[in-house]
Amino acid sequence: MFSSVKTAFIQGITSRSVDVQADVSTGLPMFTMVGDLSSSVREAHDRVRTALRSLGVTLPASRITVNLAPVDLHKEGSGFDLPIAIAVLIALGYISQEAVDGVLFVGELSLNGRVNAVRGVIELVDHARRAGCRACVVPLANLEEGSVIRGIEVLGAADLAQTAAYFGMETAAGACSPALTAGSAGRPEGERSPKYDFASVRGQKLMRRAAEAAAAGMHNLLLIGPPGTGKSMTARCLPGILPSISFEEALEVTKIHSIAGLLPEGAGLIRERPFRAPHHTVTQAGLIGGGRIPMPGEVSLAHRGILFLDELPEFPAQVLETLRQPMEDGTVIVTRNTGTFEFPADFMLCASMNPCKCGYYPDMTRCTCSKRDVKRYLDHISRPLLDRMDIVAEAREVKYEEVSTLSGPEESSRVIRERVTAARKLQEKRYAGTPFRFNADLTMDAVRTYCELDAPCRRLMEGTYEMLGLTARAYGRILKVARTLADLAGEEHIRREDLAEAISFRSPDRKYWQGP
């Protein structure tokens, strides 16, 4: 008898439909599986056979053929076990074909029949919804995650016996609960307070201000300063001051993390902006995404959040170079022999570095580096990457009075976020109907339109341009940041002080490392 069960699997960041067909016919007793299977899928028949025995089903001495269609797709992953088992049960007449019509199954089986968690459930459930299925059966451990998708019934399966019973099989075991656990659709969780709060960053007014401006305009941020001055701490606080994540964004983020297998068991929708801090030994594939079966890299895991590169010059120059395309396009394209995959990568880059090898430059009474040492240290960072850093702030060593709690409490992330959100609203209004979303997105032409300077500002800029030896590109960046600072202040026009402050955030020019 022929049976057919729907399932799907993850390829890159998207999912593909697979039809699991099973047939039991006379012939030599065999369990054959066909359909361009990877070894993890091919192994399924052993798991299925044993798991079926836990239901009291012994495979008859006949020829069982399982086909995974379409055949031209190479199938990877462990989610095929459950649909194969169900298809075999239908083929053997234990469950009727009609019972499973319009139901998509995913799940990995243990030998004892338990259904184990799989990666990418949120995308698979969404796939089922798009494909017009009425229900989707997922491992119980992934139920919370799957329930995020609305408009489809999501059922959590604890074991195979329970699933089979739910779809009408009279099990020998009998005693197990027949009901699959239904997911409660998309409960919105309360906003959690951020893990790192700016209230605990002492002093460092300039760096705090830079972080606020960066968050408000989605500008990339570079923090330069001696070791132990709170650069990493500031970076970790950034997700807490970005506007709270919207449902659509959360869905994208959760999908990516689910596919990468990084979602903690039992977790639902990710409600915080991601913060990724890869170690400087990260490879190109680790950062951008890749592998034989391409998986999202750090840039995609940081989608809608922060990618933090601590000790920027320690990263191999080649690896940093690969960041340029995703920073430009907001997506990253990975091509392997299994296909070409596009991963989303719309993140804000925050990097930190010491000014030199010993970390104390330009304090020449403490810096032990020669001019050449300093140059060599900096040569590791590619100029084009440095050029994409809109805001550069220096951290300095914190005074005792600031470390000790003598001075009053610092401003908390919550207060800063309110200002950032207000500034974002202004940008949203201004850029409605344009391809831009934030001030950081502006092109050189758009800078001329949206960051107009009045006469006093122009005079200040004219004088400064020569004095500081600015370039046209630096000029554009300064205007974008000035626009953000004006937005933070709720001003319609850029004021002189916004411009002056933006100039203090400019990228360090030749002069900075030339030596004081």
Add this chain to the structure above:
Amino acid sequence: MDLEERDFLQYLCMAPDMYRNHLQGLLAVFGTAKAVCEAPESEFDMWIKTGNRWILRFLEYRRRQAPAEAPERLSRLGLLFCAASDPGFPERLLRIPDCPYGLFYKGRLPDATRPCAAVIGARRCSSYGRAQARRAARVLAGCGVQIISGMAAGIDGIAQEEAVSQGGTSFAVLGSGADVCYPEDHRALYQDLQREGGVISELAPGTPPLAAHFPLRNRIISGLSDAVIVIEAREKSGTLITADYALDQGRDVLAMPGRVTDPVSAGCNRLIAQGAGAILSMDDLPAMLGLSGAPLKKKGAPPALVLSEDEKKVFSSLDVMPTGLEELAAKTGLGFGRLGEILLGLQLKGAVEEISKNMYVIS
């Protein structure tokens, strides 16, 4: 063309590894440079036997290059040679104990009728040191003093750069061949010095800048000068070696005092403790050097700065030591935007200098 003794000496000075002590040894044995050039190779056995590698290189050089070709080779390199016996040789240098046999140079040699002062200091100097080195060079150049230094990174280069840009005269003594620009990023200065003074070396053309060459050239720096002015020096530094030479050669040593906690001033303070003259103001330098009269180019007093209330507040919080933006904000109570605006204004007025990004000093 008959070659004179001087030409043979020039030929010998152009040999690789022909340091002063090597040449001294050869001349002691053979008597004249001509004899060294013409002696059969067997007579050099005593150096070969004692394992002197340089003599092999010298013999190789002697085989390949003829003494008669030396002047042409030198002019191809754009270099000039002045033997100690030549009339133009700096008189001051003749009086030091181990006077070089000759000098290679580009540009010219210091003018014997005008005073010479060495302005030297640390490679890794502070911004304060930079500013004062500039000031010293400006004052001295204004009095017509020829400034001698080593064209090194830090104080040396800054002082020479300033001297040249102020229309003064400056000479660099190199620790490499005079045709080798070291450090490389001083190429512009190297060119300027050839025009507004000279680049001098006793080492053979093409000699690389080895560490051992620098103490040797330091004796020439002090030897060419009437006085040595030390702006900033660390303990155990090349600058202090120069100061030691200066004392041996009977030159005045003047040092700029610094804070006791600054490693870049430790050497200077030690020199003062040992009896060097303390420079209390760069404007005192002409008097300390015994130069009579006012500076040649007397500049009018700088126009008085007209500052607003806020500008005054910011300006008074600044110092000769660099102050960061954040510290300024704390001192003045102004926001970063307003503060940045004022600082840009002060910079445009020339009252303040940004020595490194967001680090300010009064200028």
